[in-house]
Amino acid sequence: DGGITQSPKYLFRKEGQNVTLSCEQNLNHDAMYWYRQDPGQGLRLIYYSQIVNDFQKGDIAEGYSVSREKKESFPLTVTSAQKNPTAFYLCASSTSEVNTIYFGEGSWLTVV
Amino acid sequence: GENVEQHPSTLSVQEGDSAVIKCTYSDSASNYFPWYKQELGKGPQLIIDIRSNVGEKKDQRIAVTLNKTAKHFSLHITETQPEDSAVYFCAARWASYKLIFGSGTRLLVRP
Numbered sequence: 001d002g003g004i005t006q007s008p009k010y011l012f013r014k015e016g017q018n019v020t021l022s023c024e025q026n027l028n029h030d031a032m033y034w035y036r037q038d039p040g041q042g043l044r045l046i047y048y049s050q051i052v053n054d055f056q057k058g059d060i061a062e063g064y065s066v067s068r069e070k071k072e073s074f075p076l077t078v079t080s081a082q083k084n085p086t087a088f089y090l091c092a093s094s095t096s097e098v099n100t101i102y103f104g105e106g107s108w109l110t111v112v
Numbered sequence: 113g114e115n116v117e118q119h120p121s122t123l124s125v126q127e128g129d130s131a132v133i134k135c136t137y138s139d140s141a142s143n144y145f146p147w148y149k150q151e152l153g154k155g156p157q158l159i160i161d162i163r164s165n166v167g168e169k170k171d172q173r174i175a176v177t178l179n180k181t182a183k184h185f186s187l188h189i190t191e192t193q194p195e196d197s198a199v200y201f202c203a204a205r206w207a208s209y210k211l212i213f214g215s216g217t218r219l220l221v222r223p
Binding site: 004006031033035040041042043044045048050056058090092094100101102103104105106108 | 211
Protein backbone atom coordinates (compact mmCIF):
# COMPACT_ATOMS: atom_id res chain seq x y z
CA ASP A 1 0.00 0.00 0.00
CA GLY A 2 1.16 3.54 -0.67
CA GLY A 3 1.75 5.76 2.28
CA ILE A 4 3.99 6.94 5.07
CA THR A 5 5.30 4.44 7.59
CA GLN A 6 6.59 5.51 10.97
CA SER A 7 8.30 3.22 13.41
CA PRO A 8 8.28 2.39 16.19
CA LYS A 9 4.74 3.33 17.27
CA TYR A 10 5.76 3.49 20.93
CA LEU A 11 9.24 4.15 22.27
CA PHE A 12 10.62 4.60 25.75
CA ARG A 13 13.91 6.32 26.35
CA LYS A 14 16.00 6.88 29.40
CA GLU A 15 17.22 10.38 30.08
CA GLY A 16 20.57 11.04 28.45
CA GLN A 17 20.02 8.64 25.57
CA ASN A 18 19.58 9.49 21.92
CA VAL A 19 16.76 7.83 20.01
CA THR A 20 16.00 7.68 16.29
CA LEU A 21 12.49 7.62 14.83
CA SER A 22 12.09 6.12 11.40
CA CYS A 23 9.97 7.54 8.57
CA GLU A 24 9.62 5.92 5.14
CA GLN A 25 7.33 6.97 2.28
CA ASN A 26 6.55 5.28 -1.02
CA LEU A 27 4.52 8.14 -2.48
CA ASN A 28 7.46 9.43 -4.53
CA HIS A 29 7.17 12.76 -2.72
CA ASP A 30 10.11 15.16 -2.81
CA ALA A 31 9.42 16.96 0.46
CA MET A 32 9.32 15.43 3.91
CA TYR A 33 8.64 16.91 7.35
CA TRP A 34 8.78 16.19 11.04
CA TYR A 35 6.22 17.72 13.42
CA ARG A 36 5.90 17.48 17.16
CA GLN A 37 2.50 17.42 18.89
CA ASP A 38 1.94 18.10 22.59
CA PRO A 39 -1.44 17.82 24.35
CA GLY A 40 -3.63 20.84 23.79
CA GLN A 41 -1.34 22.30 21.18
CA GLY A 42 -1.12 22.29 17.44
CA LEU A 43 1.60 20.74 15.34
CA ARG A 44 4.98 22.40 15.47
CA LEU A 45 7.54 21.98 12.71
CA ILE A 46 10.89 20.48 13.73
CA TYR A 47 12.68 19.98 10.40
CA TYR A 48 11.77 19.72 6.76
CA SER A 49 13.53 18.58 3.61
CA GLN A 50 12.71 19.64 0.08
CA ILE A 51 15.18 17.36 -1.63
CA VAL A 52 17.67 14.61 -0.95
CA ASN A 53 20.77 15.72 0.99
CA ASP A 54 19.16 19.00 1.99
CA PHE A 55 17.06 20.00 5.00
CA GLN A 56 16.08 23.11 6.95
CA LYS A 57 15.28 23.83 10.57
CA GLY A 58 11.71 24.44 11.53
CA ASP A 59 10.42 26.33 14.56
CA ILE A 60 11.66 23.93 17.26
CA ALA A 61 14.81 22.27 15.87
CA GLU A 62 16.93 22.52 19.01
CA GLY A 63 17.78 19.08 20.40
CA TYR A 64 16.85 17.27 17.17
CA SER A 65 18.76 16.16 14.10
CA VAL A 66 17.77 14.67 10.75
CA SER A 67 19.27 13.22 7.59
CA ARG A 68 17.94 12.81 4.07
CA GLU A 69 20.19 10.35 2.24
CA LYS A 70 17.36 8.78 0.27
CA LYS A 71 14.19 10.25 -1.19
CA GLU A 72 12.07 7.70 0.65
CA SER A 73 13.57 8.12 4.10
CA PHE A 74 13.77 10.97 6.63
CA PRO A 75 14.81 9.72 10.09
CA LEU A 76 14.63 11.98 13.14
CA THR A 77 17.06 11.69 16.05
CA VAL A 78 15.97 13.04 19.39
CA THR A 79 19.16 13.85 21.24
CA SER A 80 19.84 14.14 24.93
CA ALA A 81 19.95 17.91 24.43
CA GLN A 82 16.18 18.00 23.93
CA LYS A 83 14.85 19.10 27.32
CA ASN A 84 11.28 17.84 27.04
CA PRO A 85 11.26 15.06 24.47
CA THR A 86 8.10 13.26 25.61
CA ALA A 87 5.61 13.92 22.80
CA PHE A 88 3.81 12.53 19.77
CA TYR A 89 5.98 12.81 16.65
CA LEU A 90 4.49 13.00 13.18
CA CYS A 91 6.25 12.53 9.88
CA ALA A 92 4.72 13.91 6.70
CA SER A 93 5.44 14.29 3.01
CA SER A 94 4.25 16.30 0.02
CA THR A 95 4.92 16.81 -3.65
CA SER A 96 7.41 19.45 -4.71
CA GLU A 97 4.53 21.79 -5.48
CA VAL A 98 3.61 21.52 -1.86
CA ASN A 99 0.05 21.53 -1.72
CA THR A 100 -1.28 18.64 0.24
CA ILE A 101 0.77 17.33 3.11
CA TYR A 102 0.11 13.72 4.09
CA PHE A 103 0.89 12.42 7.56
CA GLY A 104 2.03 9.10 8.94
CA GLU A 105 0.39 7.48 11.96
CA GLY A 106 2.85 8.97 14.43
CA SER A 107 5.30 7.75 17.05
CA TRP A 108 4.86 8.17 20.79
CA LEU A 109 8.10 8.90 22.61
CA THR A 110 8.22 8.74 26.38
CA VAL A 111 11.28 9.60 28.42
CA VAL A 112 11.51 7.60 31.64
CA GLY B 113 5.05 36.67 13.08
CA GLU B 114 3.27 33.88 11.28
CA ASN B 115 0.29 32.73 13.26
CA VAL B 116 -2.99 30.85 12.93
CA GLU B 117 -5.62 31.21 15.62
CA GLN B 118 -8.37 28.62 15.88
CA HIS B 119 -11.68 28.78 17.79
CA PRO B 120 -13.33 27.25 19.66
CA SER B 121 -10.96 24.86 21.42
CA THR B 122 -13.85 22.52 22.23
CA LEU B 123 -17.25 22.15 20.60
CA SER B 124 -20.13 19.91 21.62
CA VAL B 125 -23.13 19.46 19.33
CA GLN B 126 -26.14 17.20 19.13
CA GLU B 127 -26.12 14.59 16.41
CA GLY B 128 -27.69 16.06 13.28
CA ASP B 129 -26.78 19.65 14.13
CA SER B 130 -24.14 21.70 12.33
CA ALA B 131 -20.66 22.49 13.61
CA VAL B 132 -18.56 25.50 12.66
CA ILE B 133 -14.86 26.00 13.42
CA LYS B 134 -13.12 29.27 12.62
CA CYS B 135 -9.49 30.18 11.96
CA THR B 136 -7.73 33.49 11.48
CA TYR B 137 -4.33 33.89 9.87
CA SER B 138 -1.85 36.70 10.13
CA ASP B 139 -0.04 36.81 6.79
CA SER B 140 -2.02 38.11 3.83
CA ALA B 141 0.40 36.25 1.52
CA SER B 142 -1.00 32.89 2.61
CA ASN B 143 -2.52 31.07 -0.34
CA TYR B 144 -3.46 27.55 0.76
CA PHE B 145 -5.68 26.50 3.67
CA PRO B 146 -6.18 22.81 4.51
CA TRP B 147 -8.26 21.23 7.26
CA TYR B 148 -7.24 18.01 9.00
CA LYS B 149 -9.15 15.56 11.17
CA GLN B 150 -7.24 13.67 13.82
CA GLU B 151 -8.61 10.70 15.72
CA LEU B 152 -7.11 9.64 19.00
CA GLY B 153 -3.61 8.22 18.65
CA LYS B 154 -3.53 8.61 14.88
CA GLY B 155 -1.99 10.96 12.36
CA PRO B 156 -4.04 13.86 10.95
CA GLN B 157 -5.97 13.19 7.77
CA LEU B 158 -6.77 15.87 5.21
CA ILE B 159 -10.53 16.33 4.88
CA ILE B 160 -10.79 19.43 2.71
CA ASP B 161 -8.64 22.32 1.49
CA ILE B 162 -9.13 25.63 -0.26
CA ARG B 163 -6.89 27.96 -2.23
CA SER B 164 -6.85 31.74 -2.06
CA ASN B 165 -8.52 32.19 -5.44
CA VAL B 166 -11.66 30.35 -4.25
CA GLY B 167 -14.24 31.57 -1.74
CA GLU B 168 -15.99 28.33 -0.90
CA LYS B 169 -15.58 24.62 -1.43
CA LYS B 170 -17.92 21.74 -0.56
CA ASP B 171 -17.50 18.01 -0.25
CA GLN B 172 -20.70 16.25 0.83
CA ARG B 173 -21.35 17.30 4.46
CA ILE B 174 -18.17 19.36 4.74
CA ALA B 175 -17.56 22.86 3.44
CA VAL B 176 -14.86 25.47 3.86
CA THR B 177 -15.25 29.21 3.32
CA LEU B 178 -12.47 31.76 2.91
CA ASN B 179 -12.61 35.51 3.49
CA LYS B 180 -9.31 36.92 2.25
CA THR B 181 -10.12 40.48 3.23
CA ALA B 182 -10.75 39.54 6.83
CA LYS B 183 -8.04 36.83 6.73
CA HIS B 184 -10.20 34.09 8.13
CA PHE B 185 -11.54 30.75 6.99
CA SER B 186 -14.07 28.37 8.46
CA LEU B 187 -14.98 24.68 8.42
CA HIS B 188 -18.66 23.79 8.32
CA ILE B 189 -19.91 20.27 9.05
CA THR B 190 -23.61 19.66 8.49
CA GLU B 191 -25.77 16.79 9.75
CA THR B 192 -23.09 15.78 12.23
CA GLN B 193 -22.66 12.13 13.15
CA PRO B 194 -20.92 10.50 16.14
CA GLU B 195 -18.05 9.44 13.87
CA ASP B 196 -17.32 13.12 13.23
CA SER B 197 -16.06 13.33 16.82
CA ALA B 198 -12.34 14.08 16.64
CA VAL B 199 -9.83 16.93 16.83
CA TYR B 200 -9.84 19.24 13.82
CA PHE B 201 -6.88 21.39 12.79
CA CYS B 202 -6.77 24.26 10.36
CA ALA B 203 -3.54 25.35 8.69
CA ALA B 204 -2.22 28.05 6.40
CA ARG B 205 0.71 27.97 4.02
CA TRP B 206 3.37 30.62 4.07
CA ALA B 207 6.66 29.70 2.42
CA SER B 208 6.44 27.05 -0.25
CA TYR B 209 7.26 24.16 2.04
CA LYS B 210 5.78 25.23 5.31
CA LEU B 211 2.36 24.97 6.93
CA ILE B 212 1.42 26.72 10.16
CA PHE B 213 -1.26 24.92 12.18
CA GLY B 214 -3.94 26.18 14.51
CA SER B 215 -4.14 24.78 18.03
CA GLY B 216 -7.02 22.41 17.24
CA THR B 217 -10.71 22.03 18.06
CA ARG B 218 -12.04 19.00 19.89
CA LEU B 219 -15.46 18.21 18.43
CA LEU B 220 -17.87 15.99 20.33
CA VAL B 221 -21.05 14.86 18.63
CA ARG B 222 -23.59 13.65 21.18
CA PRO B 223 -25.86 10.79 20.04
